[in-house]
Amino acid sequence: MNFNLNYKNSSDQLFGQCWKSEKTDAVLIVIHGLGEHIGRYQPFAQFFNKKNITVLGTDLTGFGKSSGKKGHGIDISEMKSIVKANVSYAASQFPNIPIYIFGQSMGANIALNYQLTEFDERVEGYIAASPWIQTGSPLSPLLISAAKVLSKIAPKVTKSNDLVVKGISDLDSEVKLYVDDPLVHDRISFGFGYSMYLAAEFLNTYSEGGVKVNTLLSHSKDDILTSAAASKAFAKRNPNKLAFIEKDHLHHELHNSSQRNKILEEYYSWIHKMMQNEN
Numbered sequence: 001m002n003f004n005l006n007y008k009n010s011s012d013q014l015f016g017q018c019w020k021s022e023k024t025d026a027v028l029i030v031i032h033g034l035g036e037h038i039g040r041y042q043p044f045a046q047f048f049n050k051k052n053i054t055v056l057g058t059d060l061t062g063f064g065k066s067s068g069k070k071g072h073g074i075d076i077s078e079m080k081s082i083v084k085a086n087v088s089y090a091a092s093q094f095p096n097i098p099i100y101i102f103g104q105s106m107g108a109n110i111a112l113n114y115q116l117t118e119f120d121e122r123v124e125g126y127i128a129a130s131p132w133i134q135t136g137s138p139l140s141p142l143l144i145s146a147a148k149v150l151s152k153i154a155p156k157v158t159k160s161n162d163l164v165v166k167g168i169s170d171l172d173s174e175v176k177l178y179v180d181d182p183l184v185h186d187r188i189s190f191g192f193g194y195s196m197y198l199a200a201e202f203l204n205t206y207s208e209g210g211v212k213v214n215t216l217l218s219h220s221k222d223d224i225l226t227s228a229a230a231s232k233a234f235a236k237r238n239p240n241k242l243a244f245i246e247k248d249h250l251h252h253e254l255h256n257s258s259q260r261n262k263i264l265e266e267y268y269s270w271i272h273k274m275m276q277n278e279n
Contacts, residue, residue: 005058007085014082015065016058016089019045023052026098026124026275027090030057031083031107033253034132034161035071037064037183044255047264053271054094058086062192064183071158071187075195079110080118087122098278100271102127105226105252106196109133113199115213116206125214125274127267130223130252132196133203134230136167147194155191162186167224167252174256204230210240216270217242218263220250243270 005014017038028048030041038057045055059066060082062073073079083101090099099122103111108131115126150157163186168178178184217235219228228246235244245266250257255264 003089005085005089007082012061013067014058014061014085016056016086017041018056018093019049019054021049021052021054024054024094024097025052026054026100026271027094028053028055028271029083029086029090029099029101030055031079031086031101031103031111032057032060032063033105033107034188035063035163035184035186036104036178036181039064039183040178040181043260044264047261048268051268051272053268054097056086056090058082062187062189063185069156069158069189070185071161071192072156072189073192073196075192076110076113076199080114083110083114084118084120087120091122098124098275100125100127100274102129102267103131104129104255106132109196109200109203112203112211112215115211115215116203119212123213124278125216125271126211127216127218127270128231129218129254130220130226130228131203131217131231131234132200132226133234134200134227136224136226139197144194144197147190147197150190151194156189158187158189159193160186161188161193164224169253169256170249170251170258171256174253203234206234207237210238211242213241214274215242216245216267218245218247218254218266220247220252220254220257222249223252225252 003016062068108128219231
């Protein structure tokens with residue numbers, strides 16, 4: 001089902017989707033990646049529905065069907081407020097049901113920043129898939145300097161996000177679906193881009209006692225969009241409560257790869273184990 005989420009005031013409305021399982025043992029909130037939208041997670045949700053897990057999420061500000069200029073997600077604070085609103089919505093609709101968060105790429109950056117700075121005790125665990133901790137290719141110092149200046153004087157001006165679409169999946173069919181999706185766009189504003197860069201830099205150096213909540217990181221070593229090496233380094237710096245899954249030749253979206261069923265089973269097994277430990 002679709003729903004609208006007013007998370008700050010009546011003018012700030014997010015488009016959401018909820019795939020409710022017949023019996024709900026857990027709720028999994030999805031935070032989508034750069035340029036995409038929550039509707040792309042229907043096959044993902046259908047898998048988890050069969051495991052008695054309800055899946056829900058919203059299009060972030062500036063993405064999909066939500067309000068805002070395309071690609072201008074404002075900043076990391078805006079993104080964290082959206083995560084909090086999703087958690088509040090899940091808690092209100094499914095009281096006393098454990099809540100987990102799945103973040104993909106930029107969404108994983110947001111989810112990890114939320115965990116490490118907001119300390120939301122309602123969330124039992126996080127899955128961070130192909131997190132944006134570093135980009136696959138290093139950003140040029142000139143671009144970073146320019147973005148820093150432009151984020152102040154022209155924060156809403158957008159440019160291409162320079163995403164190399166062939167790196168989305170090892171399946172050509174999934175790349176085509178991405179390219180042909182009318183709700184997918186390639187825009188990012190200078191204000192939002194620089195804020196997310198700083199959010200990634202925070203993760204890239206974070207080692208203050210490890211993650212606070214059970215967390216699963218996953219990455220494919222051949223990912224050209226975000227850095228698997230940075231994920232591995234994050235895992236080594238923060239081993240407490242953190243598990244790391246490293247794959248080969250699956251590209252960026254593991255849940256849309258040639259091994260999608262195996263990957264999703266691993267995600268489910270991790271959630272199931274967390275749920276058993278809670279009982």
